[in-house]
Amino acid sequence: MEDWIGEDNPVRLIDAFVDELDLAELGFGGIDPEATGRPSYHPSLLLKLYIYGYLNRVQSSRRLEREAGRNIEVMWLLGRLAPDHKTIADFRKDNGPALGKVCARFVELCREMGLLTTASVAIDGSKFKAVNNRDKNFTRAKVERRRAQLEESVARYLSQLDAADRQEPTEALAAKVTRLTEKLTKLKEQMAKLVVHEEQMLASSDQQISLTDPDSRSMATSGRGSGVVGYNVQVAVDTKHHLIVTHEVTNRGSDRAQLANMAKQAKAVLRTETLEAVADRGYFSSSEILACHEAGITVTLPKPMTSGAKSEGRFGKQDFAYQPEEDVYRCPAGERLPRPRHLTLRTDLP
Template sequence: MGRFVEGADRSQLSFLPECLEDLVDEDNPVQVIEAFVEALDLPALGFDGAMPANTGRPAYHPAVLLKLYIYGYLNRVQSSRRLEREAGRNVELMWLLGRLVPDHKTIADFRKDNGRALRQVCVRFVALCRQMGLLAGGTVVVDGSKFKAVNNRDRNFTHAKMARRVAQIEESIARYLHQLDSADRQEPSEAIATKTARLKEKVSRLRQEMDRLAALDGLMRQTTDQQISLTDPDSRSMATSGRGSGVVGYNVQVAVETEHHLIVTHEVTNVGNDRAQLAPMAKAARQTLGAEDLHVIADRGYFDGDQIRECVEAGLTVTLPKPQTSGAKANGRFGKQDFAYLPEQDAYRCPAGAILPYHYSNVEHGMELRRYWSTAACLACAIKWQCTPSKERRITRWVHEHLVEDVQRRLDANPYLMRVRRETVEHPFGTIKARMGATHVLMKRLPNVAAEMALHVLAYNLTRVMNIIGRRGLIAAIKAA
């Protein structure tokens, strides 16, 4: 007769090993966390409470709470309340924390009060990766991704959202007032009185909402970006890749090296686009890697002439596609790329073969622009209808346009780099968001979100290095550093 596997008797006296060391083998990830945290100089990194006070109740050492957080972010447990529960029932955490069980308020305050120090821990592990030779490559990929904040879309206001909401309320008020007029024309009764009172209450609430929106509109107009969020004031409404979709959150920037897909550096911003992020991220990556020559790859969202110029002047090589924003090309006419620049003549050759000479320069948005055209050539052109509906076609050239052209030539010669970009940088973001369980952060305000993201990046890099060189190899490297 068959039988099932039987569990242990719950009434036995020694259900777990008496020695904590017997709970965890040498290849367990908590051994890596233990070795890494014990090797850190926590006071130098800026952790509060690293030295015990002479009076008052004994506090938890910051190493205990740091180990708890690193373990939690490695295992998809980021909530302070869930970490408290895990500390009391998880045998790995019993070993790691010496059976200490901090309360959730202590756990939450540690993350909130030590944001700068937590970011330094992430930087310290990247430095360790560099010492181990895992960041020896000369190419990084820069990209950004949106993470939802603790702020509902209904509690974020822009001018467009405010106008739509006010229009909806005005329409509702008009509808209720019309119903009140209809009720006044009917014979008085208890039902009509109840209906009238209910409608008046609705109109009153809507008018209060109009007053609230008017006050919010005044506050919104005082902000630099003409936007306001009520739950998390630092979060901003941002467009995402889905058409017509968006998110109220933060824009997380990363620079990832192409060999091992480790995150070299990262930054959290509340700016919804990437156009001003290329040079800062590239320079930060080079400083972290300590490399003189660095090749930076990005997508078209980072394309900005000034950013490219700043990178080139800093000695950085950049490769990214130029977005096709030409209205002429969209309408089926020749685009600027169909005109060839002749540097020896400082002129353009149009698709019909005519020469468009330089006429004058002016400055727009801080950029010196040069203008080229030939009215006579355009008037006599047989294919002018394919070029412009105006009297002549004018070409504008930025004074540093040759830098942009070098970037395009580099991409044309190495089109596979866009595949490298996609395969490199989508991996970390996908892993981090999968580990989060969702794409939202738990904390409010930009500095706190930056600290939370540093823990995510640290957990990702730890996992990658353990997979690359093994847990025992990483422990040996930590002790040797």
């Protein structure tokens, strides 16, 4: 199998990196085997598998289990051992803080190798869907909407029962009344549960709860009227080598209050007196920009186009109309700008 894994294979880098780590100091459990019972998988093997899955975009514990039994690289990395999906999932669940320290150690290694010498980062956030279903997430609006739906269903079934009482009794009518009664009982149970969820929701700091994944929150996405129950993962990336300098998982749906926090973290990791940070318009906030300035961080980001932007003399590309018959662009002031032509470099001139 050694012949299949070349010297320049990234798998060898994973193997060497993990072998150099002091897993006990980082906080991993299961390093010393128990006195009784079957020996568990050593955390170094599971960490190698975790990093391999991260680099190859294989996040599912079941997929990693399959890779351990069929992928030559993974078989070499694990010494032909094949942990099951529950072992892999429990390793990630039980060693969250230790995995975070491994990421920090990797950043330190990149700094020691001279890969993080540029004091410039790009900051952005991504929404990641949680295990929590939308129906298991409750906000004030969702509770009110669900209560209205339940009350409407109760009124409809009561109306049907009233209509049934005015008809001649038959076996079919009796069966219908039984079904309606059972449905009303279930609706009353749902109403009682909704009251409990509403109390929990109102007692929370942000007036929102998620039943399956308590830390996840409902967040708006780029699509109009769409959203996801999950997390907002903030990342600061080195602009030269595109290495992740620092990251943070938050349950705040907006990026507007994340700029200074992420920029200061990146500045601390890079150990630099000054820092240049680039972000998109979703991070624009006067207080955040001021906090960055006071911390020695220069921020570059576009200002959102507000209703008063045009009165300030700022225009967007939508304000420049193309005139195909003249092949020019007309600006808001009425001036015409010819479209630039491609230039040809003359090499025959003295």
